[in-house]
Amino acid sequence: MTTTALPEAARRPAAEAVRTHRRFRLPFSAWHLLLAPLAALFALPLLWLLITSVMNDAEINRFPPALWPSDLDLGGYRYVLGNAMFPRWLLNSVIVSGVAVASNLLFGALGGYAFARMRFRGSRLLLVLMLATMAVPFQLTMIPTFLVMKKLGLIDTLGALIVPSLVTPFAVFLLRQFFLSLPRELEEAAWMDGCSRLRVLWSIVLPLARPALATVAVLTFLSTWNDLSWPLIAINHDTQYTLQLGLTTFQGQHHTRWSAVMAGNVLTVLPVLLAFLAAQKTFIRSLTSSGLKG
Numbered sequence: 001m002t003t004t005a006l007p008e009a010a011r012r013p014a015a016e017a018v019r020t021h022r023r024f025r026l027p028f029s030a031w032h033l034l035l036a037p038l039a040a041l042f043a044l045p046l047l048w049l050l051i052t053s054v055m056n057d058a059e060i061n062r063f064p065p066a067l068w069p070s071d072l073d074l075g076g077y078r079y080v081l082g083n084a085m086f087p088r089w090l091l092n093s094v095i096v097s098g099v100a101v102a103s104n105l106l107f108g109a110l111g112g113y114a115f116a117r118m119r120f121r122g123s124r125l126l127l128v129l130m131l132a133t134m135a136v137p138f139q140l141t142m143i144p145t146f147l148v149m150k151k152l153g154l155i156d157t158l159g160a161l162i163v164p165s166l167v168t169p170f171a172v173f174l175l176r177q178f179f180l181s182l183p184r185e186l187e188e189a190a191w192m193d194g195c196s197r198l199r200v201l202w203s204i205v206l207p208l209a210r211p212a213l214a215t216v217a218v219l220t221f222l223s224t225w226n227d228l229s230w231p232l233i234a235i236n237h238d239t240q241y242t243l244q245l246g247l248t249t250f251q252g253q254h255h256t257r258w259s260a261v262m263a264g265n266v267l268t269v270l271p272v273l274l275a276f277l278a279a280q281k282t283f284i285r286s287l288t289s290s291g292l293k294g
Contacts, residue, residue, distance in 0.1 A: 046269070049262055049265055049266060049269070050266060051067075051068065051069065052258070052259070052262040053076055053077070053259065053262035053263040053265070053266045054069050054072050054073055054074065054076075054259075055069040055073060055259060055262075056069075056071075056073045056075065056259060057257065057258055057259055060258045060259060060262075061258070073259065075259060075260075076257070076258075076259030076260040076261075076262060076263035076264075077263045077267075079257060079259075079260040079263070080260050080263045080264045080267065085238060085239070085241070085246060086243075086246065086247075086264060086267070088239060088241075088246075089241050089242060089243045089245075089246035089247070090243055090267070092158060092240065092241065092242050092243070093225055093242045093243040093244070095158060095162075096158055096161045096162055096165070096224055096242060097220075097221050097224045097225045099162050099166075100162065100165040100166070100220055100221075100224040101217050101220045101221050101224075103162075103165075103166040103167060104165075104166070104167055104168060104171040104216055104217075104220045105171075105213055105216060105217060107166065107167035107171075107172075108167060108168070108171030108172050108174075108175050108216055109175055109201065109206060109209075109213070110201075111167065111172040111175075111176075112171070112172045112173070112174070112175030112176035112177075112178075112179055113175070113176075113179055113197075113201050113205060115127050115172065115176045116175075116176045116177075116179035116180050117179065117184075117187070117197075118197075127176075130169045130172065130173075131169060131173060133169050134169050134170060134173075138229060138230075142229070142230065142233060145164055145230075146233060146234065149163065149164070149234060154234075155234055155236075156234070156235055156236045156237055156240060157240060158240060160234040160235070161224075161227075161230065161231055161234060161235070161242065164230070165220075165223075165224055168220065168223075170216075170219070171216045171220065174212060174215060174216055175209065175212050175213070175216065177212075178209050178211070178212035179205060179209065182205065182208055182209070186204055186208075187200050187204060187205070190203070190204055218275055218276060221272075221275050222272060222275070222276075225243070225244075225271065225272060226244060226272070227242070227244065228244045228245060228248065231244065231245040232245055232248075243268050244268070247264050247265065247268055
């Protein structure tokens with residue numbers, strides 16, 4: 001009796017400790033306790049921007065500021081979309097960003113596949129020189145780029161914004177790194193069946209590279225959509241303004257209409273948020289699967 005009772009008494013505290021540990025286990029990762037407050041902190045400016053855009057000017061200019069609108073006022077959105085050139089600027093930004101995304105996907109895929117799979121004389125040197133251009137700041141290249149665009153007769157047109165963004169070294173490099181991570185056996189099997197390199201790239205490689213393509217598309221869209229420095233140099237007429245450039249002048253001209261300024265910023269930020277949320281999973285998948293193999 002004594003020999004069997006003692007082990008049971010010794011096992012009882014251990015079982016209770018296990019039940020207590022299970023009882024207080026968090027239903028989520030402990031990292032969420034740190035990441036959730038940080039996410040809320042970064043979301044506060046966007047939330048304040050959205051709230052301010054539906055306030056009237058009296059509430060915005062009041063001190064201390066109102067934390068919540070008394071009534072839902074859409075006057076700022078009506079003013080932006082109806083009385084300014086905002087729709088034209090929005091269309092220009094869509095055109096420039098759309099062409100830049102499509103061209104970077106096309107030329108980046110061709111260049112990245114060539115550097116990843118084709119060996120030719122000077123390929124390594126050419127790759128190094130291409131990557132070295134990523135370290136050159138924009139301030140050193142804006143004058144030569146302006147002179148080239150002027151020789152081509154593209155200044156003060158959307159072409160001056162599109163041509164310098166047709167392909168970027170980052171797009172070529174990211175796609176090259178992703179192509180290197182793909183097994184060669186898939187391509188070799190297609191070559192044995194008589195497929196050309198372009199057919200292999202289009203039918204086999206690109207469907208497997210959707211995460212990398214989505215990453216290139218999102219980053220290219222963000223850079224061209226948010227670009228202000230180059231449009232400020234290359235564009236003079238307000239009908240050719242992009243959204244960022246037009247919103248800057250709009251804010252300067254209508255600085256007393258803060259509801260309209262906030263509404264314009266909401267409409268500017270919204271496409272960027274939607275683009276990132278749509279490609280978030282593929283974006284993260286691409287960053288974790290490329291760039292490690294060289």
